[in-house]
Each structure stands twice: as structure tokens, then as C-alpha cells.
Amino acid sequence: MDPSSPSRPRAPHLSHYRWSEGAVVYQIYPRSFQDSNGDGVGDLPGITSRLDYIKALGVNTIWLSPFYPSPMADFGYDVADYCGVDPIFGTMADFDELLSETHHRDMQLIIDLVPNHTSDEHAWFKASRASREGPYSDWYVWRDAKQDENGNRVPPNNWLDVLNGESAWEWDETRQQYYLHSFHKRQPDLNWSNHKVRHAMKKVMRFWLDKGVDGFRVDAVYWMSKDPLLTDDDPNPDYQPGVSEPYHALLHNNSCGWPVVYAYLSEMADVLKEEAYLDHHRFIDRQRFMITEAYPEHNHPIVSYMMFYVGMDPRVAAPFNFEGFELPWQAQPWRRFLRRFHRALEQFSAACVSSYAFGNHDKPRLASRLSREQARAAAVMLMTLPGMSFIYNGDELGMKNGVIPPEQVQDPSTQNGGGRDPERTPMLWSAERNAGFSTAEQTWLPVNVGYETSNALSQEHDPASFLSLYRSLGTLRNESVALRHGSMRVHKLEQPEVLCYVRAKDREHLATVINFGDTAVTVELPFAVRRSVLSTLTQEQMATADEKRLKLEPFEAVICAVAPSEQNGGPAA
Ligand SMILES: [Ca+2]
Incomplete structure (x- = not known):
């Protein structure tokens, strides 16, 4: 590919989906x-x-x-x-x-x-700290110092920086003012109201x-x-x-x-x-x-x-x-x-x-x-x-x-x-x-x-x-239209430690069932399992499908294809 040419024009896709959906x-x-x-x-x-x-x-x-x-x-x-x-x-x-x-x-x-x-090394900040008058003077958050009861210089308010929890204000000798840095003192905040x-x-x-x-x-x-x-x-x-x-x-x-x-x-x-x-x-x-x-x-x-x-x-x-x-x-x-x-x-x-x-x-x-x-x-x-x-x-x-x-x-x-x-x-x-x-x-x-x-x-x-x-x-x-673009429906099962939701699009209905608990459990699903698709355990231990019943090992998560039903956003089987 020629790196000097803008790389955007590519073979157009005829998809009517945006890439962000299901990315x-x-x-x-x-x-x-x-x-x-x-x-x-x-x-x-x-x-x-x-x-x-x-x-x-x-x-x-x-x-x-x-x-x-x-x-x-x-x-x-x-x-x-x-x-x-x-x-x-x-x-x-x-x-x-x-x-x-x-x-x-x-x-x-x-x-x-x-x-x-x-950065404090950005050209905008260098210009801003150089003068209170220049074109960049108001690009950052500058304020005069306050004085405490003993006449000592103190920051304009009590705000703290995220990185260390110290004052978010740094004194600048050139401008004789404080600038605000919500993060590191070498990261002055831009003035977005400008x-x-x-x-x-x-x-x-x-x-x-x-x-x-x-x-x-x-x-x-x-x-x-x-x-x-x-x-x-x-x-x-x-x-x-x-x-x-x-x-x-x-x-x-x-x-x-x-x-x-x-x-x-x-x-x-x-x-x-x-x-x-x-x-x-x-x-x-x-x-x-x-x-x-x-x-x-x-x-x-x-x-x-x-x-x-x-x-x-x-x-x-x-x-x-x-x-x-x-x-x-x-x-x-x-x-x-x-x-x-x-x-x-x-x-x-x-x-x-x-x-x-x-x-x-x-x-x-x-x-x-x-x-x-x-x-x-x-x-x-x-x-x-x-x-x-x-x-x-x-x-x-x-x-x-x-x-x-x-x-x-x-x-x-x-x-x-x-x-x-x-x-x-x-x-x-x-x-x-x-x-x-x-x-x-x-x-x-x-x-x-x-x-x-x-x-x-x-x-x-x-x-x-x-x-x-x-x-x-x-x-x-990538291969599943339900996972990338499908609806989302959360189901409540008898077992509170098990999370279950179904992603559905057209005829494809995929259930994710996760056992958060540390003991094996058999759950009754509100729809029939058609086949197991994937499990976090190895193939041998994979949850076995048995109509609406599903056995999960401790901490196991499974994905299975399920029959469309009114409960999971599809037409009744
Ligand atoms: Ca290197």
C-alpha cells in the first residue's frame, strides 16, 4: 500500500450496519x-x-x-x-x-x-504562560493567588489533582498567577469555555x-x-x-x-x-x-x-x-x-x-x-x-x-x-x-x-x-448476527447466582448463562436449548443440554443456541 495516499477509500461494503455495532x-x-x-x-x-x-x-x-x-x-x-x-x-x-x-x-x-x-511543553501553553495579554493568554485556566491570614500566597480554591490528591493549582513565576491542572502539574487544563x-x-x-x-x-x-x-x-x-x-x-x-x-x-x-x-x-x-x-x-x-x-x-x-x-x-x-x-x-x-x-x-x-x-x-x-x-x-x-x-x-x-x-x-x-x-x-x-x-x-x-x-x-x-446486532433480554432464573441473557436477531437466538457461584448447579431455562456453542471449561466438561435444563460447573459460563420463544424476543416456536 502507498502510505502517502489517504487510506480511507476501501472497497465499499454493502452492509447496512455500522462497524461500531457489535465491534x-x-x-x-x-x-x-x-x-x-x-x-x-x-x-x-x-x-x-x-x-x-x-x-x-x-x-x-x-x-x-x-x-x-x-x-x-x-x-x-x-x-x-x-x-x-x-x-x-x-x-x-x-x-x-x-x-x-x-x-x-x-x-x-x-x-x-x-x-x-x-503538556506544559505544548506551544499553546508556552505562549499562554509568557503573557497575560497575548492571543493564547486565555487558553488555559489562570487565576490570581489568594492570601491567607498571614499574607502568604495560597491557591485560588481547594481543588485537588486526580493523580496525587495534592492542590490542582501550580504557581507560575512568569505570569505571577496560578494555572489549573486537574491531573499532573505538567498537564495544564485547557479553558474549554474559550x-x-x-x-x-x-x-x-x-x-x-x-x-x-x-x-x-x-x-x-x-x-x-x-x-x-x-x-x-x-x-x-x-x-x-x-x-x-x-x-x-x-x-x-x-x-x-x-x-x-x-x-x-x-x-x-x-x-x-x-x-x-x-x-x-x-x-x-x-x-x-x-x-x-x-x-x-x-x-x-x-x-x-x-x-x-x-x-x-x-x-x-x-x-x-x-x-x-x-x-x-x-x-x-x-x-x-x-x-x-x-x-x-x-x-x-x-x-x-x-x-x-x-x-x-x-x-x-x-x-x-x-x-x-x-x-x-x-x-x-x-x-x-x-x-x-x-x-x-x-x-x-x-x-x-x-x-x-x-x-x-x-x-x-x-x-x-x-x-x-x-x-x-x-x-x-x-x-x-x-x-x-x-x-x-x-x-x-x-x-x-x-x-x-x-x-x-x-x-x-x-x-x-x-x-x-x-x-x-x-x-x-463476528459470525453471529445476534451477538453483533441483536436485541438484549435479561432473564431471572430460580438460582440467584446464575445470570442469563439472550441476544436475538432474526432466527438466531443465543443465550449466555453464567454461574457466579462456587458450586455446580442445574438451572431450568425459560426456553429450550438446541445446542451448546461454547463453554469456559474444556470440551469434556462442557455443560450438557437437556431440553430446558442446563448443568453448570462452578464459575462456568456457557453460550448456547436456544429455540426462539416469546420470552427471548422471538416468535413462539
Ligand atoms: Ca522502540
């Missing part, structure tokens, strides 16, 4: 995926060299975490140039090659957009859309909008000093999440619908899409998620759903959530695309949060729920948190009991040096122990491995 999305943390030049850090050519592996998982969309020029104070989430490639990851030609090769394999590529803040900032960010979106990217994952959106009067946050009555993270001393009711954020986001989403990006509008499966990162408000998660549809066209945007991290691994809370959430989406619009994730670069590994059997059942749930299913790189191998010696800690965040390095360790490709990730003497984070016996290569040939399970699930999801 299998694979999140790549570029630093840790594949190093191609032996410097111990993953890079874009490394990713390109692994595209066939990704495709074989049944993935149809890749999400790349940031690869932009950055001083790496927060490993790329501190962007110094939104329209470039950091030399550590390669060149723009490497990006073009990756995009082109991704499209060549009929996969989409979405990229991380970090709109809330830039329309020039919004205009500039939409230009960034067009730069990448013109190259042919299929959409964006939008980072940390809650912080884009805060109280313009900068009122103090309220104290958190549940805060336990010395036990809770310092950031949770306050409720953050004014420092983030003001409703104007939904107007900003719908303004961004409108870019995806501009004429230039609907060039294949006859084929809606080419529609660009963006997904926003925001963890829900604890007491009302469904309200939290639905707020993102205010003023939003659900054909081009959706909020991330983080219940895969928020909910305990129990049948009852999941049953309740799934029933209520999908009813709310259906009522809003048939065009809504939900999204599920059980792992990402900010949260402890799935296989460390749960047991091996539970993590396999979670994989079945992830890949049979509606909407977009996000797999974090390495979770398909059952990778666990790495152990980071104190002298090798990289993450600037001290939250979550010592930072996010454990979930960011290098991919385990093979039994070779550094697990095949890199030929360097030392990799940027240490490689997990045990890779000699369990890695992508060894798991490929083991039918009981995580990789084999994920590949089967990916293939199943």
Missing part, C-alpha cells in the same frame, strides 16, 4: 506492545508487525493510546503536539503505514484524543479524520467543564484519612462534571458528521465514531451514562461503560444493571451503541482482580454483550499485574496503591528474551515473570488457554 475493539498501549528497534519501548512499526495476530482475535477495531510528541510526564497523556508522532514511537510515515495496513485487513483504527489538558480552544480541538480532529482514522476515544471528559466561579469542592463525608486516597477527601462537585461538558462533546461529535467525512454515506458501516471516557457517578450510574446522550447523535458517539470495573463480580448487581441500562438505551434510541470493558491501562488487570475461572467467564460476558467490546492488550492472554521493584517505578500517579505500572507491563509474545517484546538489555517496565511457559505463542497451541477462548469468542461474535 470487537482491541486497546493497544503502544509503549508495551512491540518494540521494533531494540530501545526497550514499544513503537508503531512494532504494532504494524503484529496486525495479523490482532486480526486473528476477531478484532475489527484498534484503539491506540497516545503516540503524540510528549515529554512523557504522564506517558503520552501529556500531549505537546496533537498532530505529530513522538520519535520514540516512530514517524508520521510509520503511522500512515499502520493505518493503511489496518484498513487493508478490514479493521478500523480509532485514536486517543486528550482534550482536557496539554471558543478558540474548541475551534482548535476540532481542527485537530479534522487533521486525523482527513488522514482516514475512523474515530476517537476521548480522554477524561468530565474535567472539561467546571464551575466558572471556581467554588470550593465540598468535603466527602465518607472520607477516611489514611485509608482513602487523598483525592477522595473532596466530592469534586465543582471541579468537574458541569453539564456544559455535554454541549462541548456534541460540538465535537458534529465534526464526525461534516460532509467531508460522510463521503461514503451510502455505506453507513463507514460512519466515524467517538467514545468518551467518564467514570459514572456512584449513586446513579445509569443517569450518568445517559447524560452523555444529551444533545448527542447516538449514531456517532457513545459513553464508555465502566461497570466492568465498578460492579462486584456477582450475578445480582449485573442482572439489575443490564436490565435497567439496556432498557434506558432502547427507550432513548435504537441507534445507541453500548460499550463494555473489563480492562484498560488505568485499572488493575482483570486476571488479578478475579480468579482464573471468573476472568474466563468475564471474557464470555464481555464478548456476548451488545455494542462495543473492548479488550485491553494482554487480557486475552490472562496477563496478571506485573510486580514493579521500587527503583523501576515509572508512573507519576500514586493513586490506587502505587500507580498504574502493573497493568502496563510488556506483552508476552514468546519464550524468547524479554518475552519477544524487545531485544533491549532493559525494557521500560520489567517483563512479567512466568512468560517462558505462558505466552501468545504457547497459548496458540493450547485449546484450554485464554488466547484460544478469546479467539473462539471473537470468531463467534
Whole structure:
């Protein structure tokens, strides 16, 4: 493929579905995926060299975490140039090659957009801190100092930074003012109430859309909008000093999440619908899409998620759903959530695309949060729920948190009991040096122990491995119109520890049944089982179908084809 030509025009598909519906999305943390030049850090050519592996998982969309020029104070989430490639990851030609090769394999590529803040090395911030008068003076959140009773300089209010729970304000000697940083002090917050900032960010979106990217994952959106009067946050009555993270001393009711954020986001989403990006509008499966990162408000998660549809066209945007991290691994809370959430989406619009994730670069590994059997059942749930299913790189191998010696800690965040390095360790490709990730003497984070016996290569040939399970699930999801585009109906069974839901489209009805309990159980389903399709246990132990009765081993998850009935959204058999 010629990397200099925009790679977007591809053989048009005659599908009337959008690619986002039922997508299998694979999140790549570029630093840790594949190093191609032996410097111990993953890079874009490394990713390109692994595209066939990704495709074989049944993935149809890749999400790349940031690869932009950055001083790496927060490993790329501190962007110094939104329209470039950091030399550590390669060149723009490497990006073009990756995009082109991704499209060549009929996969989409979405990229991380970090709109809330830039690096302190971004040209906008350099200009903004240089003068209170210049054209960029109001692009960031600047305020004069306050004075305490002794006349000492103090920050404008009590807001805290997310990464360390210290003051979110940093004094700047040049401007003789404080600037706001909701995250690291080297990540100053952009002033989104300035329309020039919004205009500039939409230009960034067009730069990448013109190259042919299929959409964006939008980072940390809650912080884009805060109280313009900068009122103090309220104290958190549940805060336990010395036990809770310092950031949770306050409720953050004014420092983030003001409703104007939904107007900003719908303004961004409108870019995806501009004429230039609907060039294949006859084929809606080419529609660009963006997904926003925001963890829900604890007491009302469904309200939290639905707020993102205010003023939003659900054909081009959706909020991330983080219940895969928020909910305990129990049948009852999941049953309740799934029933209520999908009813709310259906009522809003048939065009809504939900999204599920059980792992990402900010949260402890799935296989460390749960047991091996539970993590396999979670994989079945992830890949049979509606909407977009996000797999974090390495979770398909059952990778666990790495152990980071104190002298090798990289993450600037001290939250979550010592930072996010454990979930960011290098991919385990093979039994070779550094697990095949890199030929360097030392990799940027240490490689997990045990890779000699369990890695992508060894798991490929083991039918009981995580990789084999994920590949089967990916293939199943791609081949199943019910899993990709079907309705969702949650059933309540006699056994409270068993979750059951049916995805149905046309004549295809697939039930997912998960035993959350640690004892074997026989359940009576409200419909007849036709055949078992997949189980988290090996073939020999597979649940046996017996009309409406199904036997499940402890922690087993099964998928089975069932007879259409009124109960599961189909015509009575
Ligand atoms: Ca490298």
C-alpha cells in the first residue's frame, strides 16, 4: 500500500450496519506492545508487525493510546503536539503505514484524543504562560493567588489533582498567577469555555479524520467543564484519612462534571458528521465514531451514562461503560444493571451503541482482580454483550499485574496503591528474551515473570488457554448476527447466582448463562436449548443440554443456541 495516499477509500461494503455495532475493539498501549528497534519501548512499526495476530482475535477495531510528541510526564497523556508522532514511537510515515495496513485487513483504527489538558511543553501553553495579554493568554485556566491570614500566597480554591490528591493549582513565576491542572502539574487544563480552544480541538480532529482514522476515544471528559466561579469542592463525608486516597477527601462537585461538558462533546461529535467525512454515506458501516471516557457517578450510574446522550447523535458517539470495573463480580448487581441500562438505551434510541470493558491501562488487570475461572467467564460476558467490546492488550492472554521493584517505578500517579505500572507491563509474545517484546538489555517496565511457559505463542497451541477462548469468542461474535446486532433480554432464573441473557436477531437466538457461584448447579431455562456453542471449561466438561435444563460447573459460563420463544424476543416456536 502507498502510505502517502489517504487510506480511507476501501472497497465499499454493502452492509447496512455500522462497524461500531457489535465491534470487537482491541486497546493497544503502544509503549508495551512491540518494540521494533531494540530501545526497550514499544513503537508503531512494532504494532504494524503484529496486525495479523490482532486480526486473528476477531478484532475489527484498534484503539491506540497516545503516540503524540510528549515529554512523557504522564506517558503520552501529556500531549505537546496533537498532530505529530513522538520519535520514540516512530514517524508520521510509520503511522500512515499502520493505518493503511489496518484498513487493508478490514479493521478500523480509532485514536486517543486528550482534550482536557496539554503538556506544559505544548506551544499553546508556552505562549499562554509568557503573557497575560497575548492571543493564547486565555487558553488555559489562570487565576490570581489568594492570601491567607498571614499574607502568604495560597491557591485560588481547594481543588485537588486526580493523580496525587495534592492542590490542582501550580504557581507560575512568569505570569505571577496560578494555572489549573486537574491531573499532573505538567498537564495544564485547557479553558474549554474559550471558543478558540474548541475551534482548535476540532481542527485537530479534522487533521486525523482527513488522514482516514475512523474515530476517537476521548480522554477524561468530565474535567472539561467546571464551575466558572471556581467554588470550593465540598468535603466527602465518607472520607477516611489514611485509608482513602487523598483525592477522595473532596466530592469534586465543582471541579468537574458541569453539564456544559455535554454541549462541548456534541460540538465535537458534529465534526464526525461534516460532509467531508460522510463521503461514503451510502455505506453507513463507514460512519466515524467517538467514545468518551467518564467514570459514572456512584449513586446513579445509569443517569450518568445517559447524560452523555444529551444533545448527542447516538449514531456517532457513545459513553464508555465502566461497570466492568465498578460492579462486584456477582450475578445480582449485573442482572439489575443490564436490565435497567439496556432498557434506558432502547427507550432513548435504537441507534445507541453500548460499550463494555473489563480492562484498560488505568485499572488493575482483570486476571488479578478475579480468579482464573471468573476472568474466563468475564471474557464470555464481555464478548456476548451488545455494542462495543473492548479488550485491553494482554487480557486475552490472562496477563496478571506485573510486580514493579521500587527503583523501576515509572508512573507519576500514586493513586490506587502505587500507580498504574502493573497493568502496563510488556506483552508476552514468546519464550524468547524479554518475552519477544524487545531485544533491549532493559525494557521500560520489567517483563512479567512466568512468560517462558505462558505466552501468545504457547497459548496458540493450547485449546484450554485464554488466547484460544478469546479467539473462539471473537470468531463467534463476528459470525453471529445476534451477538453483533441483536436485541438484549435479561432473564431471572430460580438460582440467584446464575445470570442469563439472550441476544436475538432474526432466527438466531443465543443465550449466555453464567454461574457466579462456587458450586455446580442445574438451572431450568425459560426456553429450550438446541445446542451448546461454547463453554469456559474444556470440551469434556462442557455443560450438557437437556431440553430446558442446563448443568453448570462452578464459575462456568456457557453460550448456547436456544429455540426462539416469546420470552427471548422471538416468535413462539
Ligand atoms: Ca522502540
